[in-house]
Amino acid sequence: MGCQDLQGFVPPPVNQGAGFNSTAADEAPSLSADGRYLAFGSDRQGQRNLYLYDLQERRFVDLPNLNRPNSSQEQPSLSANGRFIAYISTERGRPDVFVYDRQTQRxxxxxxxxxxxxxxxxxxxxxxxxxxxxxxRGQWNIEIYDRGSP
Known part of the structure; x- marks a missing residue:
């Protein structure tokens, strides 16, 4: 089957079971490039926190030092291998951009x-x-931050 034959083709959804969904608002999913990790925001503990789910092992991954009390963490974006998570946090009283490194846990x-x-x-x-x-600058603009060699 060629690419022309795939027009209009919608693959069936992958059912992950009850593993990561909850009765809270689970939003802003981000997948790692290999499809192993899923990051998302959720209100499941009374405030907006980020969660990382290992789809291969079907378990949540601990994220020490990422979620902060009395603030919200949301809008995650995963690097290709899932090591880095860019996200928005209000821990300084306004929405800021952070990157969490799973290796250093910082x-x-x-x-x-x-x-x-x-x-x-x-x-x-x-x-x-x-x-x-x-x-x-008074309107929405795009900035690019160079973190240097990871």
Missing amino acids: PQLLSQAVRGICRHPSISGDGRYVAYQTSE
Whole structure:
């Protein structure tokens, strides 16, 4: 079957069972390039937190030091192998862009110099670049942050 034959073809959804869905609002899914990891935001513990689910092992992955009390973490974007998670957090009282490194278990604040609101981060496959929207100049613009070699 060629590409022409696939027009209008919709693959069936993959049912993951009751593993990661909940009765809370689960939103903003992001898959790693290999399809192994799924990151998403959820209100399941009374505040917006980020979760990482290993689709291969069908279990949640611990994210020490990522979710912060009295703030929300949302809009995750995964690097190709799932090591880095770019996301929005309100821990400083406004939406900021952070990148969490699963290897070091530490978040890095990227938007400390931005005066406007930040949203919709997108991380490159290798975790080096993060693009996001900012309202710093009075309208929505796109910024790209170079984190250097990961």
